[in-house]
Amino acid sequence: FSAVELATEFLQRAKALNGQLNAFITLNEDLTLAQARAADATRAAGHAGALTGVPLAHKDIFCQEGWRTTCGSKMLENFVSPYSAHVVENIARAGMVTLGRTNMDEFAMGSSNENSYFGAVKNPWDVNAVPGGSSGGSAAAVAARLAPVATATDTGGSIRQPAAFCGVTGIKPTYGVVSRFGMIAYASSLDQGGPIGKSAEDCALLLNVMAGFDERDATSVERATEDYTRDLAQPLSGLRIGLPKEYFAEGLDAEVARAIDAAIAEYKKLGATIVEISLPNTRMAIPSYYVIAPAEASSNLSRFDGVRYGHRAAQYDGLTEMYEKTRAEGFGWEVKRRILTGTYVLSHGYYDAYYLQAQRVRQLLANDFAAGLAQCDVIAAPVAPTAAWNIGEKTDDPLAMYLADIYTLGVNLAGLPGLSHPIGFAGNGRPIGMQLIGNYFAEARLLNAAHQYQ
Ligand code: GLN
Numbered sequence: 018f019s020a021v022e023l024a025t026e027f028l029q030r031a032k033a034l035n036g037q038l039n040a041f042i043t044l045n046e047d048l049t050l051a052q053a054r055a056a057d058a059t060r061a062a063g064h065a066g067a068l069t070g071v072p073l074a075h076k077d078i079f080c081q082e083g084w085r086t087t088c089g090s091k092m093l094e095n096f097v098s099p100y101s102a103h104v105v106e107n108i109a110r111a112g113m114v115t116l117g118r119t120n121m122d123e124f125a126m127g128s129s130n131e132n133s134y135f136g137a138v139k140n141p142w143d144v145n146a147v148p149g150g151s152s153g154g155s156a157a158a159v160a161a162r163l164a165p166v167a168t169a170t171d172t173g174g175s176i177r178q179p180a181a182f183c184g185v186t187g188i189k190p191t192y193g194v195v196s197r198f199g200m201i202a203y204a205s206s207l208d209q210g211g212p213i214g215k216s217a218e219d220c221a222l223l224l225n226v227m228a229g230f231d232e233r234d235a236t237s238v239e240r241a242t243e244d245y246t247r248d249l250a251q252p253l254s255g256l257r258i259g260l261p262k263e264y265f266a267e268g269l270d271a272e273v274a275r276a277i278d279a280a281i282a283e284y285k286k287l288g289a290t291i292v293e294i295s296l297p298n299t300r301m302a303i304p305s306y307y308v309i310a311p312a313e314a315s316s317n318l319s320r321f322d323g324v325r326y327g328h329r330a331a332q333y334d335g336l337t338e339m340y341e342k343t344r345a346e347g348f349g350w351e352v353k354r355r356i357l358t359g360t361y362v363l364s365h366g367y368y369d370a371y372y373l374q375a376q377r378v379r380q381l382l383a384n385d386f387a388a389g390l391a392q393c394d395v396i397a398a399p400v401a402p403t404a405a406w407n408i409g410e411k412t413d414d415p416l417a418m419y420l421a422d423i424y425t426l427g428v429n430l431a432g433l434p435g436l437s438h439p440i441g442f443a444g445n446g447r448p449i450g451m452q453l454i455g456n457y458f459a460e461a462r463l464l465n466a467a468h469q470y471q
Pocket residue numbers: 125126127128150151170171172173174175176203310422
């Protein structure tokens with residue numbers, strides 16, 4: 018296949034199915050084919066790398082020069098980025114071809130993709146089900162084979178949970194492994210980009226080009242580049258898997274628990290041993306995260322003021338009213354809820370009670386993981402308490418939506434890597450994933466474990 022043929026094939030599929038799934042916000046055939054032609058020229062010149070000409074989809078949170086970059090928001094509905102994110106640059110340099118920009122919860126705030134200004138994404142396994150969020154478009158696109166792989170981001174579960182709900186694989190790397198430059202900020206101390214693919218191997222290949230030091234991100238980690246495929250073939254004999262008892266307690270759906278039991282039995286057959294561990298502060302992850310993430314969001318989203326770029330109200334009387342109307346019109350309800358919550362917890366008089374307390378709890382959660390990971394090589398856990406729920410089921414109840422994030426938030430608060438891979442199906446045919454959590458920079462080990470299972 019030429020890159021042009023491959024891109025054309027995927028674009029046809031995307032165009033045919035996007036009406037049903039709404040996985041893409043933007044498809045732009047001209048831009049796609051220009052990149053594909055360039056990839057073919059590179060191949061003809063004999064300079065092709067492993068991924069030259071391989072198509073992918075980008076979550077609409079990564080700025081990409083020349084492409085509309087909306088972040089799922091009316092605020093950026095007509096924003097065409099003048100520059101590309103570090104991740105987008107790296108991927109382009111590898112010769113990969115952008116098929117389009119995937120749908121997402123507005124500013125990555127959500128767990129079901131129903132918070133997108135561009136409408137909900139449908140789960141390809143069951144169009145009545147949510148695909149998960151916030152990277153629901155990326156997960157749905159890969160699951161429906163509209164793209165072989167996709168970029169995504171994870172602030173509190175947004176790679177792992179949609180991967181689980183859509184029956185694909187995704188990995189959130191250690192905080193600092195993937196540059197946040199040009200990745201529209203939600204909660205900067207938690208945000209991390211990563212790949213979604215149909216297998217651990219595909220994720221490893223894409224992570225190889227996404228990762229890397231970038232001086233434009235002050236939290237980018239300066240360390241030697243890794244080949245994340247290097248350990249895929251390693252046998253698992255002797256691998257110690259830790260099962261945190263707090264993750265298998267009340268609240269976990271029986272079908273999900275059974276699927277994880279069965280997966281653990283498989284891992285034992287592959288040579289793993291099981292140890293029970295304890296992460297005693299688990300229940301504090303939700304209150305801590307839902308203070309810290311909105312606090313950072315309220316600060317990050319202050320840049321959307323109608324002055325420099327993005328939406329601006331058509332009519333206003335003076336600067337203050339321009340701000341007010343622009344933000345009232347440009348942001349959806351969940352984003353407004355987060356900005357209000359974040360502004361409140363940071364305000365004078367409440368800062369110590371909420372924000373500082375949440376930071377202390379964050380450290381306790383990191384300490385829990387450090388103690389747990391001293392007893393095992395990887396932690397196995399559910400990704401979410403249930404398989405995908407119905408579209409509309411939780412939209413009137415933000416708290417119920419937040420509670421469904423219980424098993425993913427801690428990983429971001431601690432800055433650890435976490436992976437989700439498919440292990441089975443619920444009785445209604447909806448996929449179930451399992452989470453693997455490792456120590457800092459243990460991405461290759463997580464990918465190895467998932468690859469051996471798959
Ligand atoms: N569901 C979480 C939230 O709404 C996590 C989202 C994410 O990881 N971007 O904040």
